[in-house]
Amino acid sequence: MSDALDLEALVTRYLNTVAAGNAAAVAALYAEDATLEDPVGGGEVHIGRQAIEGFYKAVEGAEVKAELLTFRSGGHEAAFVFALTVAGAMRIEPIEVMTFNDAGLVTSMKAYWGPENVTQI
Amino acid sequence: MSDALDLEALVTRYLNTVAAGNAAAVAALYAEDATLEDPVGGGEVHIGRQAIEGFYKAVEGAEVKAELLTFRSGGHEAAFVFALTVAGAMRIEPIEVMTFNDAGLVTSMKAYWGPENVTQI
Numbered sequence: 001m002s003d004a005l006d007l008e009a010l011v012t013r014y015l016n017t018v019a020a021g022n023a024a025a026v027a028a029l030y031a032e033d034a035t036l037e038d039p040v041g042g043g044e045v046h047i048g049r050q051a052i053e054g055f056y057k058a059v060e061g062a063e064v065k066a067e068l069l070t071f072r073s074g075g076h077e078a079a080f081v082f083a084l085t086v087a088g089a090m091r092i093e094p095i096e097v098m099t100f101n102d103a104g105l106v107t108s109m110k111a112y113w114g115p116e117n118v119t120q121i
Numbered sequence: 122m123s124d125a126l127d128l129e130a131l132v133t134r135y136l137n138t139v140a141a142g143n144a145a146a147v148a149a150l151y152a153e154d155a156t157l158e159d160p161v162g163g164g165e166v167h168i169g170r171q172a173i174e175g176f177y178k179a180v181e182g183a184e185v186k187a188e189l190l191t192f193r194s195g196g197h198e199a200a201f202v203f204a205l206t207v208a209g210a211m212r213i214e215p216i217e218v219m220t221f222n223d224a225g226l227v228t229s230m231k232a233y234w235g236p237e238n239v240t241q242i
Contacts, residue, residue, distance in 0.1 A: 040195035
């Protein structure tokens with residue numbers, strides 16, 4: 001297996017960009033025809049960069065910290081546990097799975113979490 | 122979202138069955154046409170219950186302990202971190218993603234890990 005992409009660096013950049021809070025900047029990390037399902041099982045899959053930007057608009061402006069906790073990868077795919085702290089008041093710990101294209105853009109993202117993974121702090 | 126399946130119970134049963142070490146018993150938890158990729162990016166996808174039993178045959182007989190560390194789910198999908206200790210000598214910590222059918226059988230399994238997630242103990 002050859003793997004020219006540094007997926008952990010790409011995931012770290014993604015989390016830092018989410019924390020920086022600009023929806024267009026996060027969407028720019030996704031491929032034009034990417035898909036996003038967050039949360040998995042929530043009934044909605046966002047398709048395409050424009051829809052994905054709309055998804056991130058919802059959290060734009062919130063004070064967000066993101067911390068990568070556990071990272072695994074294989075081929076052009078990554079799975080990772082991270083913590084998202086919102087406004088210093090709420091902590092969410094999802095597992096996300098991402099696939100990437102050769103250019104390092106995210107082609108799919110799935111976030112596994114539920115209300116039971118949200119804590120007030 | 123309604124979710125009649127207790128996916129955490131199914132994942133726990135799967136890990137216990139893997140630890141018990143009978144390949145046919147593990148394969149019986151998979152749907153007839155299930156797929157298994159372990160590790161992701163390793164270049165091989167096992168298709169169908171017979172191929173999957175063959176995969177687990179490779180570790181049959183080893184003394185294995187399995188411990189669920191982090192569990193997330195949504196819809197009929199689960200993502201989880203677990204530790205596998207083999208012969209008291211080697212510890213592997215993968216992230217796995219599983220999908221299930223309505224009967225609670227595994228329809229796909231993907232295991233994310235690499236040599237960097239294996240430690241000698």
